[in-house]
Amino acid sequence: MEAHSPAEWDDFRRTLRGRVTPVTWQTWLEGLRPVAIQNGVVSLIAPSEFHLRWVNDKYRPIVEAAVTTVFGPEARLVIDARREPLDDTAEDESFDEAEPPSPPAPPSRPSPVPGLVAKYTFENFVVGPSNRFAHAAAMAVAEQPEGHYNPLFVYAGAGLGKTHLLQAIAHHAVTLAPRLTVHYTTSESFFNDFIDGIRRKRMNEFKARYRTVDVLLLDDVQFLEGKEQLLEEFFHTFNALHDNGKQLVFSCDRPPRSLIALEDRLRSRFEWGLTTDIQPPDVETRLAILHRNAGFAPTAVPEAVLRFIAERVVDNIRELEGALTRVTAYAALTHQEIDLDMAADVLQDLLPPAHRLPITAGRILAATAAAFDVTVTELEGPSRRQPLARARQVAMYLCRQLTDLSLPRLGALFGGRDHTTVLHGVNTVHRLIQTDKALFDSVTALLQTLRNT
């Protein structure tokens, strides 16, 4: 392995350091270490999974820019995490592959399925009303692949657990049936493999890789949209596997019918099996997830701080975890104990301004009525004409997002409607905002108005 030149490495660190705040540098970027710099690939290692996720989420573009500045415009960045054995997982089943005696490798538990994050297991997946069905379906598929739910299609917005769930299936399936060939990959890697296969005239290898597995889990299939040649190949891969009773699992940021740039034959195949979504978690689920993550954190996190975070980050679990990480990282960095004041300080961007009013159903109704040019009385009333009915559904959706009112409570609030009507309204808006940009914009504007005033 060609070693990197120390001068370039120093240069890179200086460049990166100059582009971020000192706190960001110390907390997140200083700890990145070079593994190798060769063939135009700059390969770095982050001190932990936590760091890796954070860097990828928040600072990847900055790091990439520094890479191209120093190593040239063609240079590519790869960041991995150092595997850290967590005490909590010490009693997990250990895999029986022997570690090579030398060179001394970082401690790791190799998974029989490459490319999986060790912590994305069912054990670490907190189940709540928002994801119960998706979880059950995933579990069923893991326990009995090649069964009834084929393909399983899971869709959800960003940061709601799609990747976690797909990888949990992979972990669990091979644990139960070690002989199964399970392949997890992102649609992007699938694409890259495909391109590589074409370029190097190795399409047979590509086909062999994807058509001989027992379980294929393909993450983020929205990425396939519009890539015609790849879709053709994917179509055949799908058929080859499905015809042989092999299990397919897909994740996507929207339901199959909203993948408009797909041919019908593929879109309909996505719907052959079971389609399920994951909704944003309710406050109890958010709290439970924070509890679990706090268990992995190096510093004790008081309950009040967890609650503070759970109440402020509502629709993205990655952000939720990110907020907690930010607090624990800050505490570790400054050698302080965590308390509510510190958390509020570190998470100022999540903190409501002093004059912020509580978000009540009444405020949501008033704001929605104003935005849609109807009256609150009409929102509560019986009429189902459009666009009034849609405005009502938006108000229901916002109440669900921003308050902890139960569905029956909301039903009562909206003129004595049934809770299933509310659920339908909430789901409709959830679905529509993924395809209807105008509605998405209205909802986003309302969310911001309500959160920021």
Ligand code: ADP
């Ligand atoms: P997506 O693929 O939908 O964007 P991820 O699967 O990457 O979302 O999830 C984002 C983060 O949230 C991950 O760290 C994941 O472990 C965590 N997460 C998501 N859902 C849950 C859950 N139900 N319980 C615990 N952690 C979760």
Ligand code: MG
């Ligand atoms: Mg994902």
